[in-house]
Every structure is written in structure tokens, then in C-alpha cells.
Amino acid sequence: MKHLMTALLLGLLLTACGNATEAGKEQAANTETTEATETKPEAKTVSQRAEGIAVGEQAPDFELKNVDGKTYSLAGIKDANGLAPKGYVVIFTCNTCPFAVASEQRIIDLHNKYAPQGYPVVAIQPNDPAIQPGDSFEAMQERAEEMDYPFVYLFDEGQEVYPVYGATKTPEVFLLDADRYVKYHGAIDDSVRDPEGVEEKYLENAINALMKNETPHPPVTKAVGCGIKA
Incomplete structure (x- = not known):
């Protein structure tokens, strides 16, 4: 009986440790996601890009x-x-x-x-x-x-x-x-x-x-x- 109680107690301890480890991993993952979101720079909008007109193409007029x-x-x-x-x-x-x-x-x-x-x-x-x-x-x-x-x-x-x-x-x-x-x-x-x-x-x-x-x-x-x- 003594050996049985010891085995049951050891099993409970291992399960608790496993749950704590998984929770720690989840918390760390959430932290990494939050940090990545916070530190990611905003995309810059490029309003002008020099496409250009080639020889033989018609140039636009302007004012x-x-x-x-x-x-x-x-x-x-x-x-x-x-x-x-x-x-x-x-x-x-x-x-x-x-x-x-x-x-x-x-x-x-x-x-x-x-x-x-x-x-x-x-x-x-x-x-x-x-x-x-x-x-x-x-x-x-x-x-x-x-x-x-x-x-x-x-x-x-x-x-x-x-x-x-x-x-x-x-x-x-x-x-x-x-x-x-x-x-x-x-x-x-x-x-x-x-x-x-x-x-x-x-x-x-x-x-x-x-x-x-x-x-x-x-x-x-x-x-x-x-x-x-x-």
C-alpha cells in the first residue's frame, strides 16, 4: 500500500509539472507575439514611383x-x-x-x-x-x-x-x-x-x-x- 501511495503521489506531481510547463510555454508564446506586434514597424506608403515613358510612347501633357x-x-x-x-x-x-x-x-x-x-x-x-x-x-x-x-x-x-x-x-x-x-x-x-x-x-x-x-x-x-x- 505504501508503494502504491508513493506512485500515485509521484504521478500527481509529474502531471502538475507538465501542466505548469505547458502554461509557461503558452505564456511565452503569447509574450513573443505581443512583442513582435509592438515592435513591428509600420509599413510606409510610397505615393510616387518613377514608372517612366519609353522611346516611342506618348508623353502626357501637364499644367x-x-x-x-x-x-x-x-x-x-x-x-x-x-x-x-x-x-x-x-x-x-x-x-x-x-x-x-x-x-x-x-x-x-x-x-x-x-x-x-x-x-x-x-x-x-x-x-x-x-x-x-x-x-x-x-x-x-x-x-x-x-x-x-x-x-x-x-x-x-x-x-x-x-x-x-x-x-x-x-x-x-x-x-x-x-x-x-x-x-x-x-x-x-x-x-x-x-x-x-x-x-x-x-x-x-x-x-x-x-x-x-x-x-x-x-x-x-x-x-x-x-x-x-x-
Whole structure:
């Protein structure tokens, strides 16, 4: 009988320990789940993503504020003769990027050369001034006046245009035909920092090809510049 009582008591003790162990495991699991839930970072919503338009695709029109305070769309822009353009030289650029500053006179010269032939420059400033104060609308106005820009200098204030085009750099070019189809995308030339070192004028060659009803070659080059601040 004594041995029987001892066995029963030992069995009860083992059962109690097993239950306590299972309860401990369950409590630990619940604790881990709670901690994981509490420490898991919230997912960030990406409101803009640069999808981009490829050569041969039609670029969207837009309405953006110019440094003169007026709103412009591609449909409302005229060439130097006051006529509907044969194409558009859309250039994403800014005040502050060294690459853009080094290209500034080239952009002015391009407009002065090709706007009378039907291909005006349409400059767009895509940077967020909260990140890059030197690219505020007021700073854009000052720079346009200082350099006497002969072209529109538009502010992508809501940063809605550059992601749709797929621009990532300043400067970056999209050459469009009269119907807004992209015919060339990339760099102005092969020496963005040094105008004296230019050997191949990609953009000029592309415009000249369009004027002859030819396909630009190359149709795409790598844009070299500063990343757009967003």
C-alpha cells in the first residue's frame, strides 16, 4: 500500500509539472507575439514611383506654373515664331545641381538655335524646396531673371510630372515630336560637366534627325546629373 501511495503521489506531481510547463510555454508564446506586434514597424506608403515613358510612347501633357506666374501646358506652348511646335525639348533641370548649372548656357543656346526651327525648350524644376531650398519657386524666378531665360521654366510643385516621365536626374532630356511621342531620352551631350570637352551632341543630333524625318541614333543615352530631391 505504501508503494502504491508513493506512485500515485509521484504521478500527481509529474502531471502538475507538465501542466505548469505547458502554461509557461503558452505564456511565452503569447509574450513573443505581443512583442513582435509592438515592435513591428509600420509599413510606409510610397505615393510616387518613377514608372517612366519609353522611346516611342506618348508623353502626357501637364499644367505647371511658370516663373512668370502663369500656368502652361505643352498644348499651350509656341515656338519662337508663335506657331505650334514641331516638337518639344523637355528638360528636367534645377538651380542647385552642379551638373545642371554647368549645362545652363547650353540649354539657353539650344533654345535660341532650335526654337525658331520649331523645337522650343521646356524646362521643368522637379526638386522639393523643403529638401533643396535653393530650388524654391522664388529662387527659380531669380535665376530665370538673372540668366534671362528665353524659355519657360516650370515648377513641378506637387512632384507629379517627373515620376510619370520617369526622370531621375537633373539635367535629363525628353525630346518629343509634335504629337508628344518620345523620340530621344537621356543626356544633352557626352560631357555634362565640361562644355569644352563635348565630342558628341546627342540632343542636337536627335533634333536634327527629326527635322529630316529620320530616327534619332542613339535614341537613348544615360542621363548624368544629380538625383531628383523628393
